Amino acid sequence: MGGEATKKARRMTELTRAQVSDILGAHLSATGCTFGLWAPRADRVELALVDDQGNTQRNIDMDRQGGIWTTSVPGVEAGQRYGFRIDGAWDPGQGLRANPAKLLVDPYARAITAGVDFTGPIFDHVPDDFYTRDNRDSATSVPLSVVVADTPAPEPIARRRPLSECVIYEAHVKGFTRLHPQVPEHLRGHYGGIAYPAVVKHLTDLGVNAIELLPVHHFVSEPFIIGRGLSNYWGYNTLGFFAPHAAYCSVGTEGDQVAEFKSMVTALHRAGIEVILDVVYNHTCEGNHEGPTLSFRGIDHQGYYRLTDDLRNDYDVTGCGNSVDTAHADVLALVMDSLHYWVTQMGVDGFRFDLASTLIRNGDHQVDLNHEFKRQIAADPVLKDIKMIAEPWDMGPNGYLVGAWGPGWSEWNDRYRGYVRDYWRSQVHGVDELATRLAGSTDIFNHNGRPASSSINFINAHDGFALRDLVTYNSKHNEANGEENRDGSNDNRSWNCGVEGETDDPTINALRHRQVRNMLATLLLSDGVPMFCAGDEMGRTQQGNNNAYCQDGPINWVNWSLQDEWHDVGTLARTLIGLRQQYPLLRPAQFRDRHDVVRADGTPLGRLTIAWFNGGGGQMTQDDWNDGARRLLGMYVSDESDTAFLNWFHSGPEPAAVTLPAEQWGTHFEVVATSAEPGELAESYQPGETFTLPARTVVVLKATTLSVAQADEKAAAETTTSDEAGVTQDEASPEENSQA
Structure with a gap:
């Protein structure tokens, strides 16, 4: 069998990149298992097979051809635990940190057992010197790779939607269902919890059709967080790019996580819900050279990571200690192979790339908008209709790239987030920018043929205040994180409505509910793709913590018992999502081109495809746009059908008299959704009629118009x-x- 492996290795220089990718990792056959590892600077690579008690059963030398090491082992079955040991040069000053005493996770492992014993010898260096090798064996302190048998992919979704039709729901696998009263206890907080019928029904009743899961690639916590008695809850600390996080499995960690993840995807697909993964390819859990050696650093520190010019230290543009070097062809291949695996074998429909700017830095660490990463994705048939969403920034020089990613990509729009928060706390100059954000942030994205879905609109996400906390706290309250409230952003753009924190004052609580409704309504009525957090529709709170990455508890878990108290928000969300799905007019695929709606002979019908109204019966004038005190704006959209919409946004503290436009814009105006309290508005209005729009209110008027055909x-x-x-x-x- 060893001879067959040698012959296979000799042929590798003649294989395509795709064929090499098929060799890497662990692959079962009828007689055993073939293992492959890319380790170009190693002098020797050893495969360690480990039993269920953590004892090494066998150490097997692997065969080398070029930078690839392989071996075939008869009798190996699914569930076998294994790791690699790398022997080679220890020269930290040259970026070489091979240490055979450290048992390493396979970068292509499809399952990983568990976490890390942070009291064990998990560092490649001695405690008091980062550049002196530690020779203590780490085998009993580190996670292990697991051999996984091939199984069928999840059931595909009946129709993968264009992104313009999607409403994205950002959720944490554990936190979403950990407190759900209808989910069986053993499934709560696991993949099986999200697949549970009561949870799927909540999503379908709400109307969301895409769930974006916070990181599910297997991750571990950082030593300094463990030292504070906390853990990395969000999961932006990846160890394995192919392995579903083991702790999210309700059954076990010997490959069961793969099956349970696939079952979750199938359940969501059957309900018409697409699955988008938040993926962290920009850095790994190993931190800088002072951190633990669990996989990549021990295999090839100089290959996997960006290093400073002297090769001694990590070049960090992520703020997490290291930066994965996608300028290296073989490292980029790992990322592409991972994307392929999650699409073809795990059934996912899209990816949101954390700190995506890191992925398009060249060999000199400079941003390259024509990077091979983008080129390969654009040319890849497997990824053709897969949603690609960038968090378009990192911590490095020139890393802020909002609006620059180009066709084929959508981007988190932090400009939208900041402005809408400011608008509803009345900290803006007029409404000129409000119109721009409502229209899909045309100033940022309407170029190079990009669609309106280029903008992922959000008001809050996992990092920062929950939507409810934006109207409850002026300042962050992160004391539970153990950093004396120094962590987290100070730029919250929130307004506590008069009292810091929770209160029994019914007037303030009513205003807080209204402001949450206003922000959610603005989000769902804006051109572009809306995204909001799981639980926002039911008053989820993080108790003022705006950096809850290390809180695995009630601060982060969705509290389902709040549904009744916050039913007004959930009801409005369902109504607006339903309108958005029913009327393409409210979710344009392309940026709106302002022009007359005309008959077949070219005769104008007296209305425009998009127009902005001032509340005085007419369209906005230049004086209106220049009025810094203005807080009222009407957004009118129409097409060739017999329906148009006139949406009013009013963030002012006093009611406003609003006169509706003439009948060519609508012969009848029906209130179909509003953030106002019941009874504050009539059910419908006539053209030219004046009505009172309450303070701090959004109202959606569906207008009856004369269609082109009519x-x-x-x-x-x-x-x-x-x-x-x-x-x-x-x-x-x-x-x-x-x-x-």
């Missing part, structure tokens, strides 16, 4: 009548022509 029919009927009367348009008097 206008053509009417014109044809009028022509027929005129002909029957013996008078044609050509025969009419000049006065009659003028009146016509």
Whole structure:
């Protein structure tokens, strides 16, 4: 068998990149398992097979050809635990940190057992010197790779939607269902919890059709967090790019996590819900050279990570200690192979790339918008209809790239987040930028043929205040994180409505509910793709913590018992999502082109595809746009159908008198959704009518209009009548022509 492995290795220099990718990792056959590892600077690679008690059963030398090491082992079955040991140069000053005493996780492992014993010898260096090798064996202190058998992919979704049709729901696998009263205890907080019928029904009733899961690649906590008695809850600390996080499995960690994840995807797909993964390819859990050696650093520190010019230290543009070097072809191949695996084998429909700017830095660490990463994704048939969403920044020089990613990509729009928060706390100058954000942030994205779905609109996400906390706290309250409230952003753009923290004052609580409704309504009525957090629709709170990454407890878990108290928010969310799904007019695929709606003969019908109204019966004037005190704006959208929408946004503290436009814009205006309290508005209004819009209110008016088809029919009927009367348009008097 060893001879067969050697022959296979000799052929590798003749194989394509895709064929090499198929060799890396652990692959079962009828007789055993073949293992492959990329370790170009190693002098020796050893495969360690480990039993269920953590004892090494066998150490097997692997065969080398070029930078690839392989071996085939008969009798190995699914569930076998294993790791690698790398022997080679220890020269930290040259970025070489091989240490055979450290048992390493396979970067291509499809399952990983568990966490880390942080009291064990998990560092490649001695405690008091980062550049002296530690020779203590780490085998009993580190996670192990697991051999996983191939199984069928999840059931595909019946129709993968264009992103313009999606409403994205950002959720944490554990926190979403940990407190759900209808989910069986053993499934709560696990993949099986999200797949549970009561949870799926909540999503479908709400109307969301895409769930974006916080990191599910297997991750571990950082030593300094463990030292504070906390843990990395969010999961932005990846150890394995192919392995579903083991702790999210309700059954076990010997590969069961793969099956349970696939079952979750199937359940969501059957409900018409797409699965998007928040992926962290920009850095790993090993931190800088002072951190633990669990996989990548021990295999090839200089290959996997960006290093400073002297090769001694990590070049960090992520703020997490290290930066994965996708300028290296083999490292980029790992990322691409991982994406392929999650699409073809695990059934996911899209990816949100954390700190995506890191992934497009070249060999000199400079941002390259034509990076090979982007080129390969654009040319990849496997990824053709997969959603690609960038967090378009990192911590490095020139890393802020909002609006720059180009066709084929959507981007988190932090400009939208900041402005909408400011608008509803009345800290803006006029409404000019409000119109721009409502129209899909055209100033940022409307170029190079990009669609309106380029903008992922959000008001809050996992990092920062919950939506409820934006109206409850002026300042962060992160004391529970153990950093004396120094961590987390100070730029919250929140307003506590008069009292810091929770209160029994019914007036303040009513205002807080209203402000949450206002922000959620603005989000769901804006062009672009809306995203909000799990639990926002039911008053989720993080108790003022705006950096809850290390809180695995009630601060982060969705409290389902709040549904009744916050039913007003959930009801409005369902209504607006339903309108958005029913009327394409509220979710345009392309940026709106302002022009007349015309009949077949080109005659204008007196309305525009998009218009902005000032509340005085007419469209916004230049004086209106320049009015820094203005807090009222009407957004009108129409097309060739018999329906238009006029949405009013009013963040002012006093009611406003609003006069509706003339009948060519709508012959009847029906209130179909509002953030106002019941009874504050009538059910409908007539053109030219003036009504009182309450303070701090959003209202959606569905307008009945004359469709192009109806206008053509009417014109044809009028022509027929005129002909029957013996008078044609050509025969009419000049006065009659003028009146016509």
